[in-house]
Amino acid sequence: MSEPYTKKQIVEMRKKHIGPSCKVFFAKDPIKIVCAKGQYMFDEKGERYLDCINNVAHVGHSHPEVTKAAMKQLELLNTNSRFLHDNLVRYAERLALCLPEKLSVCYFVNSGSEANDLALRLARQYTGHHDVITLDNAYHGHLTSLIDISPYKFLQLGKEGKKEYVHVAPSPDIYRGKYREDHPDPATAYAKEVDDIIKKAHKNNRKIAAFIAESMQSCGGQVIPPIGYFQKVSEFVHKAGGVFIADEVQVGFGRVGKHFWAFQLQGEGFVPDIVTMGKPIGNGHPMSCVVTTKEIAEAFGATGMEYFNTFGGNPVSCAIGLAVLDIIEKEDLRGNATRVGNYLVDLLNEQKQKHPLIGDVRGFGLFVGVDLVKDRTLRTPATAEAQHIIYKLKEKRILLSADGPYRNVLKFKPPMCFSMEDAKMVVKEIDDLLTALEEVTEIQSDADVDENNKKKRKEPTEQEESSSNKKGNVNRQRNGVDTESQKVSIKRHRT
Numbered sequence: 017m018s019e020p021y022t023k024k025q026i027v028e029m030r031k032k033h034i035g036p037s038c039k040v041f042f043a044k045d046p047i048k049i050v051c052a053k054g055q056y057m058f059d060e061k062g063e064r065y066l067d068c069i070n071n072v073a074h075v076g077h078s079h080p081e082v083t084k085a086a087m088k089q090l091e092l093l094n095t096n097s098r099f100l101h102d103n104l105v106r107y108a109e110r111l112a113l114c115l116p117e118k119l120s121v122c123y124f125v126n127s128g129s130e131a132n133d134l135a136l137r138l139a140r141q142y143t144g145h146h147d148v149i150t151l152d153n154a155y156h157g158h159l160t161s162l163i164d165i166s167p168y169k170f171l172q173l174g175k176e177g178k179k180e181y182v183h184v185a186p187s188p189d190i191y192r193g194k195y196r197e198d199h200p201d202p203a204t205a206y207a208k209e210v211d212d213i214i215k216k217a218h219k220n221n222r223k224i225a226a227f228i229a230e231s232m233q234s235c236g237g238q239v240i241p242p243i244g245y246f247q248k249v250s251e252f253v254h255k256a257g258g259v260f261i262a263d264e265v266q267v268g269f270g271r272v273g274k275h276f277w278a279f280q281l282q283g284e285g286f287v288p289d290i291v292t293m294g295k296p297i298g299n300g301h302p303m304s305c306v307v308t309t310k311e312i313a314e315a316f317g318a319t320g321m322e323y324f325n326t327f328g329g330n331p332v333s334c335a336i337g338l339a340v341l342d343i344i345e346k347e348d349l350r351g352n353a354t355r356v357g358n359y360l361v362d363l364l365n366e367q368k369q370k371h372p373l374i375g376d377v378r379g380f381g382l383f384v385g386v387d388l389v390k391d392r393t394l395r396t397p398a399t400a401e402a403q404h405i406i407y408k409l410k411e412k413r414i415l416l417s418a419d420g421p422y423r424n425v426l427k428f429k430p431p432m433c434f435s436m437e438d439a440k441m442v443v444k445e446i447d448d449l450l451t452a453l454e455e456v457t458e459i460q461s462d463a464d465v466d467e468n469n470k471k472k473r474k475e476p477t478e479q480e481e482s483s484s485n486k487k488g489n490v491n492r493q494r495n496g497v498d499t500e501s502q503k504v505s506i507k508r509h510r511t
């Protein structure tokens with residue numbers, strides 16, 4: 017075995033051989049990870065990091081059952097799906113059993129991007145239309161077709177980044193969006209926006225092939241659409257001859273605890289026409305899937321063009337997929353997501369009572385967001401503070417990220433074996449960091465009250481890392497996105 021590279025050597029070699037747009041976490045002092053287990057990652061010195069962000073290692077990093085399943089199948093055979101093999105159909109059948117009945121036909125691919133690209137092809141073939149409605153701040157993948165429908169990305173190229181066939185609907189964010197928690201019916205109001213887009217498109221002789229949305233927006237800032245929104249959008253889109261694509265790449269496979277799929281949070285009555293899956297499906301192995309209805313699949317097949325994917329649905333991937341499904345069930349990971357997720361939200365809500373920097377806590381299961389604000393009334397995003405916190409947590413060996421259009425939403429989506437102790441530990445650290453940040457602010461205010469409004473909050477040194485995709489402040493009001501089970505009532509403590 018050759019000597020391992022030092023971190024410095026790896027950075028230099030990356031500069032030489034890896035494209036400069038491929039970034040690392042914590043660019044100023046990146047982490048070298050050499051192994052991982054469960055919810056923990058270990059660097060080259062054996063230091064343990066608590067992983068609060070890796071939803072790919074869904075059943076836990078390096079799960080022995082996943083490794084065993086992969087090894088066993090690799091020793092026997094790995095080939096493409098043009099040969100008959102048990103694993104492909106066994107997995108497709110198992111996956112279909114986790115979904116509403118009408119979603120029964122699978123296409124296996126290798127990444128979330130491939131899944132969404134294929135979903136667009138299916139939609140276009142079935143409907144005979146071309147245009148796509150997407151949500152503001154959405155990210156659906158890195159292929160050309162998906163950058164086009166990902167405002168999170170194409171807005172970085174300026175307004176001209178948006179193609180004519182793409183229509184952007186407001187994100188159904190009831191904390192920061194156009195219609196807030198004080199609106200009598202935000203689901204209808206946001207859905208009506210989609211209907212308006214459809215009407216405008218029709219006036220311009222454009223036809224809608226699909227509406228695509230994550231069942232809960234992840235990169236968009238841990239946004240949970242109001243219940244009823246998807247049903248209403250689906251009606252409008254169907255009336256326009258389009259289909260509904262639910263992107264479950266980040267949020268599927270029981271992350272929300274109560275349900276296997278996040279779209280099911282909208283209620284039993286809602287079933288998308290196409291569901292795309294990725295990340296957690298293979299626990300780190302590159303596999304993904306598109307599931308759709310018989311009718312859509314038949315329309316796609318009717319062209320006569322073969323769909324062939326060299327690696328999609330190979331016996332090793334399917335063996336791994338089966339192992340992941342088994343583990344979710346055997347280890348009651350959905351139950352764990354509910355218990356630990358509720359506990360985490362409770363702890364964070366206690367912090368919200370204590371720290372004015374926390375504007376909103378929202379989430380289901382182990383998908384939780386903490387929206388940091390400089391001002392609770394204006395809901396001014398506390399971007400630099402969020403970046404400061406994730407850097408400081410890294411020093412404490414906790415890996416967390418901040419995302420959303422303003423990069424101010426602390427984003428929890430840990431492996432599903434995340435424990436109560438992990439939740440307690442990370443919240444305690446966040447508490448300490450927020451206390452310190454707020455103390456700095458208060459000292460400033462006391463020192464010079466007259467200058468208070470002119471001065472900016474003392475920004476942490478990491479702020480240059482905190483570039484946001486969007487600029488500007490939005491008028492903010494109070495929020496209350498929390499669910500029944502996740503509400504807490506704790507006395508307010510000031511630090």
Ligand SMILES: Cc1ncc(COP(=O)(O)O)c(C=O)c1O
Nearest residue numbers: 127128129155156157265266294
């Ligand atoms: C919601 C969503 N869809 C699709 C993708 C693309 O998946 P991949 O990176 O596996 O191509 C991502 C990746 O982050 C994602 O977050």
